[in-house]
Amino acid sequence: FQIEFLFRDSKQYAGLTHCQARRRAAxxxxxxxxxxxxxxxxxxAIQATGAFPQPFSMAxxxxxxxxxxxxxxxxxSLAQGQTLTETSPEYETLCNYGIINSTPT
Known part of the structure; x- marks a missing residue:
């Protein structure tokens, strides 16, 4: 039933229903x-974690x-002399803020 999840995520997050074209090719x-x-x-997500994350969340x-x-x-813009680098654990924590599955993707 993976095709159902593919269509659901495409409709919700990837603009499947936003097309206003009339030509078949478009x-x-x-x-x-x-x-x-x-x-x-x-x-x-698979490449980042090494396995398919359970549950996978497009959100x-x-x-x-x-x-x-x-x-x-x-x-x-705001952090002159900033100390937060992209390799720090705090940066990863802020990047993962609000996601369902906290493993890095």
Whole structure:
């Protein structure tokens, strides 16, 4: 039943239902891009942990990506003489803030 989870995550997080195209080629491209984005996220999670994370949460992948981006913006803009590096445990803790599965992805 993995195909059901693939479609669910594509609809919720990868814009499967956001296409407004009318041409068959454009719709096909949108569907393929959306399903590929979710599949690549799962592949990234497998490569990061060495096994398929249980439970896999696309929401956690999206949240972690936002946290990483947001931390980089904060450090670049506000932290003159910052001491938080990307290899520190505190950085990982902040990147994992709010995700369901706390293993790094």
């Amino acid at each position: 719709i096909t491209f949108q569907v393929n891009a959306s399903l590929t984005a979710v599949s690549l996220s799962k592949l990234q 956690s992948v999206v949240r972690r990506a936002f946290n990483v981006h947001f931390l980089k913006k904060i450090i670049a």
